[in-house]
């Protein structure tokens with residue numbers, strides 16, 4: 001039976017870069033749509049005046065990548081002439097703009113445009129979008145057959161709930177919205193927070209000896225060195241002109257960063273974790289004044305919160321104009337910060353390096369069964385199928401959705417791989433909609449719950465279940481933003497849709513179901529095989545506890561290595 005292609009098929013992509021991957025979340029589907037389908041009936045809605053997301057908004061002094069810069073380039077748009085092993089914010093933004101122009105993507109971007117609301121119209125099978133011009137407030141209505149969300153997690157600055165915070169009379173701003181009009185020369189600056197952002201700007205602002213910095217920290221962090229090593233002219237030449245040299249370099253960085261993942265398994269009780277813990281303690285103690293030697297060693301296991309890649313923060317703590325305190329803040333007064341011990345630190349400027357609101361999806365989305373917020377609340381926090389689709393939200397897709405942001409913790413390469421896996425996955429799901437066979441696709445509740453239960457089960461066994469962090473709902477709840485295995489595993493799962501896990505409607509739904517029944521049979525065969533192996537493992541498990549642990553760990557290990565190898569072949 002032949003179907004009439006949907007001539008009105010169009011796609012709205014929301015956000016031209018908000019996460020660490022810069023514009024890539026939005027651009028990967030855009031590039032794939034053009035390259036694979038020759039399709040360009042899509043619009044990228046972006047609130048800002050330009051591409052860049054977090055790399056456009058975060059302009060604080062010292063803002064730079066703390067992961068190797070070669071992994072910041074798309075495999076289709078390599079950049080052999082990065083100056084150093086780690087790039088600065090202006091360099092990364094520049095690269096993004098270059099890719100945008102080279103790929104001709106700027107004409108698809110609707111800048112200064114906020115998608116305020118999206119509601120699924122089940123009669124017309126389209127998303128009804130309410131958009132507004134952020135400069136004028138002017139509102140418009142539009143429609144899209146499919147909605148791809150490229151909204152990242154590090155978007156909305158988070159301010160601590162401190163009594164009297166509004167009463168402060170001096171200058172005050174968040175690190176993600178640095179106020180460059182404020183001259184810090186000769187000022188007393190209170191910095192709240194000691195995460196990755198603060199660790200980058202504290203050494204920069206305190207390089208001026210007239211600036212007095214008091215850094216209010218709450219929890220000690222793990223630190224590892226991450227120096228900016230310059231690439232020699234010869235290296236850059238080799239990257240540019242000798243085939244595969246640059247790709248091998250990226251491959252090796254990928255291997256290194258993915259290997260780190262194994263330190264996060266078994267709640268951090270493993271040799272690799274012990275090794276990193278020792279190395280980090282030695283590093284901290286070798287860099288900071290003796291008075292901090294004990295207070296700066298975290299009680300949480302290594303990697304539970306994001307490890308801070310030190311690019312000068314620890315040495316800066318030796319400066320006479322920098323003081324670090326773990327005294328908790330009690331409240332803010334018009335001219336200073338008061339600690340719970342009753343000490344008042346007079347300051348002229350307060351900089352909040354207090355991170356981002358991460359567990360709230362910043363768009364009002366309503367599917368046929370309710371809003372995304374209601375769905376998330378009913379599940380104890382954000383959840384999605386393969387981090388990409390959500391039950392009850394037809395033709396809605398998330399790039400770097402929940403449980404996918406492991407790049408923020410350890411690495412980038414593998415995450416890029418996930419994104420590279422997500423873009424074709426989305427296209428595969430949308431192809432029958434474009435062709436008029438289906439009108440809508442969304443994952444089943446049962447498949448999504450099963451997938452997420454499995455992830456939660458495995459996450460329980462990782463180091464991230466051991467402390468409060470922004471990876472968890474409300475800091476202490478369910479882990480929603482990290483993936484419990486090498487990300488190549490997810491990439492492997494994404495490589496082809498399992499249609500039996502999806503609900504779909506449309507004129508060809510019945511035939512589509514029948515056509516994909518064969519894959520259900522293949523699945524059944526796999527399940528039977530896994531079941532047989534599982535029974536064998538179970539039988540061994542009964543024989544002794546030691547053996548059972550061994551079988552469990554060996555099983556996980558084999559699975560990890562297997563996924564890891566797949567990834568290595570695919571970089």
Ligand code: NAP
Pocket residue numbers: 020064065066067154160161162192193194195196197198200216217218219305306329353354355356408409470
């Ligand atoms: P963050 O890691 O969430 O750190 C926030 C900091 O604020 C923590 O130290 C937190 O302490 C502290 N804080 C919050 N409320 C406080 C209070 N009332 N009193 C004292 N301290 C308080 O935020 P971030 O440093 O902006 O980094 C966010 C993410 O951005 C990072 O995890 C990383 O993924 C990314 N990032 C990446 C780069 C890069 O180079 N690629 C650079 C910067 C940031 P607690 O730990 O006690 O909560």
